[in-house]
Amino acid sequence: MSERMTQFRATWKGVVLNHLWESNFTPMKVIRGLGPWGPDLVRKYTNARFTAYSNGDDLTEESSRLLSDYVYHTLAAKPSGELCLKYIFSFGAFAKSPLLYRAPDWKVPTAFIYGHEDWMDYRGAQQARKNMKVPCEIIRVPQAGHFVFMENTSAFHSAVLYACRRFVSPQKDNDSLPEGVVSV
Numbered sequence: 001m002s003e004r005m006t007q008f009r010a011t012w013k014g015v016v017l018n019h020l021w022e023s024n025f026t027p028m029k030v031i032r033g034l035g036p037w038g039p040d041l042v043r044k045y046t047n048a049r050f051t052a053y054s055n056g057d058d059l060t061e062e063s064s065r066l067l068s069d070y071v072y073h074t075l076a077a078k079p080s081g082e083l084c085l086k087y088i089f090s091f092g093a094f095a096k097s098p099l100l101y102r103a104p105d106w107k108v109p110t111a112f113i114y115g116h117e118d119w120m121d122y123r124g125a126q127q128a129r130k131n132m133k134v135p136c137e138i139i140r141v142p143q144a145g146h147f148v149f150m151e152n153t154s155a156f157h158s159a160v161l162y163a164c165r166r167f168v169s170p171q172k173d174n175d176s177l178p179e180g181v182v183s184v
Contacts, residue, residue, distance in 0.1 A: 005092045014091075021091040026082045031075040042072040050150065067150075103128035109135040111163030115144030115151060122184060137163060142180040155181055 008014045031038045046068045051058060090096055112125040122138055129136040139159045144151040159181050177183055
C-alpha cells in the first residue's frame with residue numbers, strides 16, 4: 001500500500017470510508033440508492049469516461065446510450081459479485097491476498113492482459129511470473145486503460161486469441177503478436 005494511502009486511512013475520512021467499505025457499502029449501493037437519479041449519474045459518468053473508441057472515433061449516440069444503459073443496469077441490479085469485494089480487496093482496491101504470493105501454486109498456463117494506460121501495474125505480474133511453474137505471458141494492449149475490452153476491442157480480441165493460440169490452433173506458425181500488442 002502506498003504511503004499516501006496509509007496516511008489517508010489514518011484520517012477521520014479514511015476511517016469512515018474504510019468502515020463503509022468493510023460494511024459492504026459499495027459504489028453500486030450508491031447507484032441503487034439514488035433511485036430515479038441513478039441513470040442520469042451513470043450516463044454522465046459513462047459519457048465522460050467512454051466518449052470515444054481507441055481509434056479516436058466518437059461513440060455514436062446509440063452506442064453511448066446502450067453503454068450507459070448496460071452500465072446502469074449492471075450496477076443497479078441486485079448485489080451479487082460486489083458482496084465479495086471486501087473479502088478480496090482492502091479499501092483502496094489493494095488485494096488482501098495478492099496474486100504475487102498465490103501464482104506459484106497455479107497449475108494452468110496463464111496470460112495477463114493489461115491496457116498500456118491501465119491503473120494496475122503490470123510489473124506485479126512480472127514479479128509473479130518469476131516464481132510460476134507454468135507458462136505465463138503478460139500482454140499489453142495499446143490505446144487502452146483498465147477497461148481494455150471496451151477501450152480497444154479489436155486489439156483486446158487479438159490479445160485473447162494470441163494468448164489462446166496454442167489451444168485454438170496448435171501450429172507453430174501462429175506465434176507472432178498482432179500489430180501494436182506488446183508482450184512483456
